Amino acid sequence: MLRAVRAELLESGVEGLTVDRVAQRSGVHRATVYRRWGDVGGLLADAVRAARDSAWTPPDTGSLAGDLTALAEEVVGAHQGRPTLAVALLAASFRSEAAATELNGFWSDRLGAAVAVVERARSRGEVPEGTDGEAVVLAVTGPLLQSVLLLGRPVAEPDVEGLAARVAAAAAAGLLG
Amino acid sequence: MLRAVRAELLESGVEGLTVDRVAQRSGVHRATVYRRWGDVGGLLADAVRAARDSAWTPPDTGSLAGDLTALAEEVVGAHQGRPTLAVALLAASFRSEAAATELNGFWSDRLGAAVAVVERARSRGEVPEGTDGEAVVLAVTGPLLQSVLLLGRPVAEPDVEGLAARVAAAAAAGLLG
Numbered sequence: 001m002l003r004a005v006r007a008e009l010l011e012s013g014v015e016g017l018t019v020d021r022v023a024q025r026s027g028v029h030r031a032t033v034y035r036r037w038g039d040v041g042g043l044l045a046d047a048v049r050a051a052r053d054s055a056w057t058p059p060d061t062g063s064l065a066g067d068l069t070a071l072a073e074e075v076v077g078a079h080q081g082r083p084t085l086a087v088a089l090l091a092a093s094f095r096s097e098a099a100a101t102e103l104n105g106f107w108s109d110r111l112g113a114a115v116a117v118v119e120r121a122r123s124r125g126e127v128p129e130g131t132d133g134e135a136v137v138l139a140v141t142g143p144l145l146q147s148v149l150l151l152g153r154p155v156a157e158p159d160v161e162g163l164a165a166r167v168a169a170a171a172a173a174g175l176l177g
Numbered sequence: 178m179l180r181a182v183r184a185e186l187l188e189s190g191v192e193g194l195t196v197d198r199v200a201q202r203s204g205v206h207r208a209t210v211y212r213r214w215g216d217v218g219g220l221l222a223d224a225v226r227a228a229r230d231s232a233w234t235p236p237d238t239g240s241l242a243g244d245l246t247a248l249a250e251e252v253v254g255a256h257q258g259r260p261t262l263a264v265a266l267l268a269a270s271f272r273s274e275a276a277a278t279e280l281n282g283f284w285s286d287r288l289g290a291a292v293a294v295v296e297r298a299r300s301r302g303e304v305p306e307g308t309d310g311e312a313v314v315l316a317v318t319g320p321l322l323q324s325v326l327l328l329g330r331p332v333a334e335p336d337v338e339g340l341a342a343r344v345a346a347a348a349a350a351g352l353l354g
Contacts, residue, residue, distance in 0.1 A: 015272055090327075091271035094264075095192055104329030111328065135320070135343075142319030143312070145327070150267075151288065152281030166312075170347045 001026050001033070005047045009088035014095055019043065041096030048089050048102035058114045064126050064171065067117035068140045068164035075141050076155045079148045090149075111137060118171070127171040135176045139167045178203050178210070182224045186265035191272055196220065218273030225266050225279035235291045241298035241348065245317045245341035248291055252318050253332045256325045267326075288314060295348070303345075307354040316344045316353065 004026035008017050017040055023030035037043045059070035078086040093100040115133030122131060140163055147153045170176055181203035185194050194217055200207035214220045236247035255263040270277040292310030299308060317340055324330045347353055 013271075087271075091268075094190075094268035094271065100329070103327070107323075107327045107329075135340075138320035138323055139316060142321070142323040143315035144319070146284075146315055146319040146322055150280070150284045150322070152277070152284075163312075166352055170350075170352050173347075173350065173352065175343055175347050175350065175352070 001028060001037075001043075002047055002050050004028075005043050006085060009047070009092070010083050010085060013083065014044070014088055014091040017044070041098050044089075044092040044096045045098035045102050048092065048099050048106055051085070051089060052102060052106040052109055056110065056113060058117050060117070060120070063168075064117065064121035064136075065161075065165045065168035067120070068136070068168055069161050071114055071117065071137065072140045072144055072160045072164055073157070076144050076148060076160060079145065080155065087149075121168075121171070126168075128174045128177060130177040131171050131174070132176055136167060136171050139170070139176065140164055178205060178214075178220075179224055179227050181205075182220050183262060186224070186269070187260050187262060190260065191221070191265055191268040194221070218275050221266075221269040221273045222275035222279050225269065225276050225283060228262070228266060229279060229283040229286055233287065233290060235293050237294070237297070240345075241294065241303050241313075242338075242342045242345035244294035244297070245313070245345055246338050248294065248314070249317045249321055249337045249341055250334070253321050253325060253337060256322065257332065264326075298345075298348070304348040305351045305354060308348050308351070309353055312353045313344060313348050316347070317341055 001022070004022045005017070008021055008025060012021075019033050019037070019040055020030055022043060023033045026033075033043070037046060059067045059074075061067050061070055078084055089099070089103060093103040111134060114137045118127065118131060118133035118136045121127045122129065127136075143163060144155055144160065147155050167176075178199070181199045182194070185198055185202060189198075196210050196214070196217055197207055199220060200210045203210075210220070214223060236244045236251075238244050238247055255261055266276070266280060270280040288311060291314045295304065295308060295310035295313045298304045299306065304313075320340060321332055321337065324332050344353075
C-alpha cells in the first residue's frame with residue numbers, strides 16, 4: 001500500500017493523489033483503504049511515518065568536516081532534481097496536518113541522530129566541550145535546504161564541501177557553543 | 178483579484194483554491210479569470226509575483242548582528258504560526274510550476290537585496306574584505322527556516338538573536354569568506 005502511495009506521489013505528485021488511485025494501483029479494495037487509513041491525509045501521514053521509521057545512521061568518516069559533507073550530500077541529494085520522494089512528502093505536509101506532524105517528527109529524529117557526528121568530534125578533541133551539536137548540523141543543512149527548496153538553486157559538491165569545512169572550522173574555533 | 182487569491186489561501190489553503198472560488202469572491206466573471214490567468218496555477222504564480230514585486234529594503238540598525246537579527250525575525254515571523262501567506266505561497270509552489278519559478282525569484286531577489294547588510298558591515302570594517310554576503314545571510318535564515326518549516330519548532334527571539342550574534346562573530350573572524 002505504501003509502495004503504491006510512493007509510486008503515485010512520484011508519478012503524479014501529491015496534487016492528484018486519491019484513495020481510489022492508490023486502491024487501484026495496490027489492488028486493495030477501496031473500502032479497505034478507507035477503513036484503515038480514513039482518507040488521503042492518513043495515507044500521506046503513513047508514507048511519511050514509513051520514511052521516519054526506516055533505519056538511518058549518520059556518516060562516520062573520521063572527521064567532522066567529512067561527516068558534515070556526507071550528511072549534507074545526503075540531504076541535498078534527497079531534495080534536488082524533482083520529483084523526489086522527499087519533496088513529495090514535504091508537499092504532502094501542506095495537504096495533511098497528520099503528514100505535517102509526521103514530517104516534523106522525521107526531521108527531529110534525523111537531527112537527533114545526526115548530532116552524533118558532533119559528539120564524536122568532541123570526543124576526538126576536534127571541537128571544544130559545550131559545542132552545540134544541533135547548531136552545527138543545522139548550520140550545514142539549513143542554508144543548503146534554503147538554496148535547493150526556496151532559491152531553486154542547484155547545489156554542487158564543492159559548495160557542500162566548502163560549507164561543511166567552514167562550519168567545522170567555526171565549531172573548532174568555539175563559535176558554535 | 179490577487180486580494181481574493183490571498184484571502185482564499187489564508188482561509189482555505191492552497192488545497193481548496195479554485196478559479197470559481199476566486200471569481201466568486203472577487204466578483205469578477207469566471208470567464209474573465211480563465212482568459213487572463215488560465216488556471217489556478219496562473220493565479221498562484223501571480224500571487225507570488227505580487228509578493229516578489231512588493232517593495233522591500235533590508236534592515237539598517239547600525240550593526241551586522243542587529244541587521245541579521247531584524248532580518249531573521251522578519252523571515253521567522255512570516256513563516257511561523259500557520260496559516261501565513263508565506264507558507265501558503267510555499268505550498269502553492271508545489272502545486273504550480275509557474276508559482277515555483279516565481280517563488281525562487283522571490284527568494285533570489287530578497288537574498289540579493291539582503292546582502293546589503295553585509296556590504297555595509299564590510300564598509301564599517303566589522304567584517305573583512307572578501308566576506309561572502311550570501312553565505313552570511315543564509316547562515317542565519319537557513320537554520321531558522323529549517324527549524325520552523327521542517328522541524329516544526331517554534332523559534333523564539335533569543336534563538337534568533339543568539340544565532341545572529343554567532344554568525345556575525347564568525348563573519349568578523351573571517352570564517353565566512
